[in-house]
Amino acid sequence: MKVLTANRLSDGIAVWYADGGWAETVGHADVAHDKAAEDRLEAIGAAAAANNEVLDVNVIDVTIVDGLVEPVRLREKIRAAGPTIHPDLGKQAGPQAARAA
Amino acid sequence: MYRYDEFDHDFVQARVAEFSDQVKRRLAGEITEDQFRPLRLMNGVYLQLHAYMLRIAVPYGTLNSRQLRMLAHIARKYDKGYGHFTTRQNLQFHWPALADVPAILADLASVEMHCIQTSGNCIRNVTADHFAGAAADEVADPRPYAEILRQWSSVHPEFSYLPRKFKIAVTGAERDRAAIQAHDIGLHLKKNSAGELGFAVYVGGGLGRTPMVAKKIRDFLPEAELLSYCTAILRVYNLYGRRDNKFKARIKILVHETGVDEIVRQIEAEWRQLKDTELKLPEADIAAINAYFAPPALSARPEGDALVKQARLDSKSFSEWLGQNVVTHRHPDYAAVTISLKGIGEVPGDVTDSQMEAVADIAEKYAFDELRVSHEQNLILPHVARADLKAVYDALVEIGLATANSNLISDIISCPGLDYCSLATARSIPVAQEISRRFASLERQREIGELKLKISGCINACGHHHVGHIGILGVEKKGTELYQVTLGGSADENTSIGEIIGRGFSSEEITDAIEQIVDTYLGLRLNPDERFIDAYRRVGPAPFKEALYAGETKAA
Numbered sequence: 269m270k271v272l273t274a275n276r277l278s279d280g281i282a283v284w285y286a287d288g289g290w291a292e293t294v295g296h297a298d299v300a301h302d303k304a305a306e307d308r309l310e311a312i313g314a315a316a317a318a319n320n321e322v323l324d325v326n327v328i329d330v331t332i333v334d335g336l337v338e339p340v341r342l343r344e345k346i347r348a349a350g351p352t353i354h355p356d357l358g359k360q361a362g363p364q365a366a367r368a369a
Numbered sequence: 370m371y372r373y374d375e376f377d378h379d380f381v382q383a384r385v386a387e388f389s390d391q392v393k394r395r396l397a398g399e400i401t402e403d404q405f406r407p408l409r410l411m412n413g414v415y416l417q418l419h420a421y422m423l424r425i426a427v428p429y430g431t432l433n434s435r436q437l438r439m440l441a442h443i444a445r446k447y448d449k450g451y452g453h454f455t456t457r458q459n460l461q462f463h464w465p466a467l468a469d470v471p472a473i474l475a476d477l478a479s480v481e482m483h484c485i486q487t488s489g490n491c492i493r494n495v496t497a498d499h500f501a502g503a504a505a506d507e508v509a510d511p512r513p514y515a516e517i518l519r520q521w522s523s524v525h526p527e528f529s530y531l532p533r534k535f536k537i538a539v540t541g542a543e544r545d546r547a548a549i550q551a552h553d554i555g556l557h558l559k560k561n562s563a564g565e566l567g568f569a570v571y572v573g574g575g576l577g578r579t580p581m582v583a584k585k586i587r588d589f590l591p592e593a594e595l596l597s598y599c600t601a602i603l604r605v606y607n608l609y610g611r612r613d614n615k616f617k618a619r620i621k622i623l624v625h626e627t628g629v630d631e632i633v634r635q636i637e638a639e640w641r642q643l644k645d646t647e648l649k650l651p652e653a654d655i656a657a658i659n660a661y662f663a664p665p666a667l668s669a670r671p672e673g674d675a676l677v678k679q680a681r682l683d684s685k686s687f688s689e690w691l692g693q694n695v696v697t698h699r700h701p702d703y704a705a706v707t708i709s710l711k712g713i714g715e716v717p718g719d720v721t722d723s724q725m726e727a728v729a730d731i732a733e734k735y736a737f738d739e740l741r742v743s744h745e746q747n748l749i750l751p752h753v754a755r756a757d758l759k760a761v762y763d764a765l766v767e768i769g770l771a772t773a774n775s776n777l778i779s780d781i782i783s784c785p786g787l788d789y790c791s792l793a794t795a796r797s798i799p800v801a802q803e804i805s806r807r808f809a810s811l812e813r814q815r816e817i818g819e820l821k822l823k824i825s826g827c828i829n830a831c832g833h834h835h836v837g838h839i840g841i842l843g844v845e846k847k848g849t850e851l852y853q854v855t856l857g858g859s860a861d862e863n864t865s866i867g868e869i870i871g872r873g874f875s876s877e878e879i880t881d882a883i884e885q886i887v888d889t890y891l892g893l894r895l896n897p898d899e900r901f902i903d904a905y906r907r908v909g910p911a912p913f914k915e916a917l918y919a920g921e922t923k924a925a
Contacts, residue, residue, distance in 0.1 A: 278396060279466035280421035320398035324416055324791075341848065343787060346796075347418045351788035353716055353798050357449055357464075358419055 271297035271330050271337055272309040273347070274322035282347045282359075283322060284337075285312060290322065293359055294348040295336040300327070370431050370739065371516050371661045373481045380523070381478045384485060388412045389471035396468060409467075411491075412474070413484025417791050420464045424487040425477060429497035429515040429539075430458030430742040430749075434729035437740060439480040441725035447473050452725070454710060454718040456782060456833055457536070458496050458742040459487055463789050485523065490531045492522035492603075496538045498546045499743035502664055503705045503751035505697045509566055511541035511558045513658045514595060517650065521596050528603050532610035533618035535603070536575075543862060548744060550574045550583040550864035551836055553620045554602060559589070566592045572602060572632070573624030576830035580866045581621040584629045586636065592655060594640075597648035601640035605632065665737035665752055670702040673755025680759040687762050689811060690773040695758060704755050706736075707775040708748040708765060713809045714802050717783040718746030720770075727768040735761050745782055747775070777814040778822055778887065779805040782833050786826025786843060787850075793826035795843025795850035796876075800824055803880045808887075817887055820901045821860070836860035838902045839886060840867045841879065852879040856886070856913055857905045870910055871918050882917060889916040 271294065272285035283290040284297035291297065300306040306327060313325035329340040339345050350358015373381070388408070395405045409415075413424040425440070440460055444452050447469045448462040455461055465473060477483055486493055495515040502510040518537055522528060528535070540547040541558040549555025555571035568590045574583025590598050606620045609627070624632050681688040694707040708728060711717050720728075732740045732750055735757045741749035748770075753761055765771035774780045781804065784790065786797030801824050808814055823837030827844070834840030840855035851873040858867030874882045887901075889912055894904045905913075 275416055275420075278468050280416055280419075282419055317402065320395070320401070323402045342845070342850065343418070343793075346787055350419060351798075352796060353788050353802065 269330050269332070270300045270306050270309065270327045271339075272300075272313050272325070272327055273297075273344070274313060274316065274325040276322055277320055284348075285309060285316075290316075292362075294330070294339060297330070297337045299330065299332070299337060370433060371428070371512075371658075377481070381481075381483050381485075384412070384483065385471070385474045385478050388474060392467060392471050407489070410488040411485070412470075413487035414465075414467070414470055415488065417463065417785075417789050418787075419789065421467055421470075422789070423462045423465045423470060423473065423484060424455070425460045425462075425482060425484050426487050426494045427458050427460060427482075427742050428519050429495055429501070429512045430499055430744070431501075431512060432740040432742065433738050434733040434740070436480045436482055437725050437729040437732070439476055439482070441722040441729070443473050443476055444722040444725065451719050451721045453716075453785065454720065454742050454746050454748070456744045456746065456784075456831060457487075457494050458499070458744055459494055460742070461785075463785070488534075489529075490533050490535075491529050492518075492525065492531075492535045492537065495519055495522070496536075496547055496552075496744055498540045498542060499741040499745075499747075499749045500546060500696065500705050500751060501541060501741075502662060503698050503703075504542050504546075505699045506542045506544055507699065508560055509541050509558055510659075510662050510664075511539035511547075511556070513655070513662050514556065514558060514568075514592070515539045516658055516661070517595060517655070518599065521599075528607065531603070531607055532612045533615065535606070535620070537599070545860075545862040545864075546743075548833070548836065548860035548864070550862075551576055551833070551860055552583060553606075554599060555583050556595075558592075561589050568592070568595065570598065570602075572636075573621040574864070575619050575621040576833060576835045577619070578616060578828045578830075579619075579622065580830070580835040581625060582864050582866060583621075584624060586629065586633045593650045593652070594644055595650060597643040597646065598636075598640055600648055601636050601643055604639050605635045609635075665739070667700045667703055667752060667754075670754040670756045673702050673758070676756050677758060684759075686766075686771075686773070687759060689815075690762055690771055691758065693773040693777065693811075693815070694775040698752065700752075702755055704753055704758060706750040706753050706758070706761060707743070708750065708770050709772040709774055709780065710747050710770070711774055711780050711805065712769060712772045713774075713779060714806045716798050717781050717801050720748070724768050724770060727764070728770070731761055731764050735764075745780065747780070773811055774814060776819045776821070777811075778808050778817055778820040779814060780821075781805060782821075782823040782837070784825050784827075784831035786824075786832075790826060792829055793843070794828075794845040795826050795852065797824040797826035797832055797841070797843055800841060800843065800852065800876065800879055804883055807880050807884060816897070817891065818897065818900055820887070821858075822883070823858075833860060834858070835866050836864060837867060838900075838905070839883060841883075844873070846873070850876050852876065852882075854879075854882060854886070854917075856910060857902065859902055868910055871914055885916050886913055889913050 557569040570587040571583035736750040783801040787793040825832035853873040855867030
């Protein structure tokens with residue numbers, strides 16, 4: 269299972285592709301279950317980068333835990349939550365499921 | 370300290386205007402990321418895991434109160450209320466929005482600061498001994514030469530697109546506190562038998578995935594030849610340094626692959642063409658730059674001895690701080706103070722906006738408005754009257770920055786690691802915090818004595834792990850963090866690269882392993898004066914391997 273992630277151009281904040289836009293949290297990101305869906309996500313990412321909405325676009329491995337998307341690699345877990353040394357900062361500190369533009 | 374002249378002001382303002390326009394065009398979608406990336410990097414803007422990162426140059430680690438207050442203001446207004454001091458004596462903000470960067474740069478320019486050449490394949494911020502101008506063992510202040518190098522290297526047209534980044538460090542004392550042998554060029558300012566100033570020149574040091582100790586290629590270079598000789602080195606590097614492989618592009622690889630004798634021959638041949646040109650530094654120019662670094666007028670404060678003596682009797686904690694964080698000044702009535710940014714369990718090098726402001730107040734009131742950033746991620750007050758030490762200590766206690774651990778095991782260098790950095794493969798700060806907590810007792814730390822522990826979260830070695838007495842390198846193995854330990858590294862005048870001691874440790878095991886290494890040292894040292902590094906050099910790795918892995922061998 270894969271989701272599409274990037275950093276937003278204007279502020280660099282980590283975002284995930286969800287429901288036709290870029291969400292600030294990973295939980296409800298659009299999940300690709302097969303190669304064709306993964307290719308679609310990659311195409312969306314490339315288009316969004318070309319359109320200067322986001323940068324550093326990547327498709328990453330995820331699992332589903334309690335109905336929510338969770339990244340597999342530690343690096344992506346930290347991107348999705350915030351610095352482990354600062355629970356008061358990053359996504360982990362904010363209201364859940366905030367949506368970006 | 371150095372003050373911008375008209376040229377500096379115009380240059381920095383022009384760069385702010387130029388980059389502000391580039392940011393505007395990027396945000397408007399007029400330029401792509403591929404076009405913008407080299408431009409933002411030239412202005413210190415990186416992209417990390419959570420956000421952009423802005424790296425601000427602190428030339429040779431020298432700051433004044435006004436500048437530190439501005440950094441506090443930026444932390445508060447545009448970031449998340451803190452900054453991180455780095456091993457290049459710079460400051461990083463980890464959360465700036467790209468849209469705010471032009472305003473931040475304008476604020477920085479108003480206090481003679483910028484982010485130019487804090488990234489990219491150019492000559493980076495020149496670093497210097499953090500006790501420069503104050504140290505009792507100093508031949509001369511290295512900062513005027515660092516400033517000359519800064520002026521020469523800033524947007525140098527020939528050296529703005531080098532094969533790879535290039536780092537220079539300068540020390541003015543025999544005791545090397547600037548890690549010069551771990552730099553692309555290391556300069557040791559010294560006097561010859563005639564009493565003239567010049568430099569021992571080292572080339573080809575560096576850490577990263579291929580750590581190398583620099584080779585001394587000149588015993589004495591007259592000071593007037595600083596730029597002609599550095600130009601010769603850079604020219605040889607620029608011409609022959611490898612551009613085909615990023616991992617082999619630093620000058621250390623060129624020196625290693627070419628051989629010292631041949632590289633010296635090439636440099637000297639180039640230098641012969643340069644040494645009688647306009648690159649020879651006129652005496653008047655050296656004197657003019659030196660004048661900027663004229664030491665503050667240190668009036669006699671002989672009452673300090675009695676005041677310090679009494680304060681030591683009154684306060685054990687002050688006495689301990691004095692013993693650990695205060696060093697001898699060239700003036701007997703003064704001292705240089707290390708403000709530890711390594712409180713027990715804190716993030717090494719991090720400082721909040723309010724702490725920055727309080728430190729700026731202390732520097733203004735008690736330290737002639739001067740501050741330094743050390744490459745060991747602490748702040749320094751270089752000139753404090755001994756009579757004012759207790760007042761400084763009390764003020765530092767109030768803001769939680771009076772931890773008496775300078776040069777002890779909890780005075781850890783740590784890179785930001787996987788908590789922030791997109792290059793990192795493992796976290797480094799939580800490891801530093803846990804080790805710091807494990808050795809929280811300052812009494813125990815003092816019993817252990819001087820111990821340099823350095824942690825990097827990837828092979829790029831921003832945390833200088835190769836030159837830690839104990840070095841820790843975090844890597845990712847099979848999806849989890851693994852910490853490899855090196856022993857015997859050192860970044861002083863006897864620089865050495867640490868040796869890998871054996872298999873790595875999980876994040877759960879690493880602190881126990883460090884404690885076992887320390888206990889092994891305590892058990893084998895000849896006396897309390899034999900430092901960890903000296904004991905390691907005497908006995909080698911065997912007793913430490915035995916302590917860490919003997920059980921495994923037997924089990925196997």
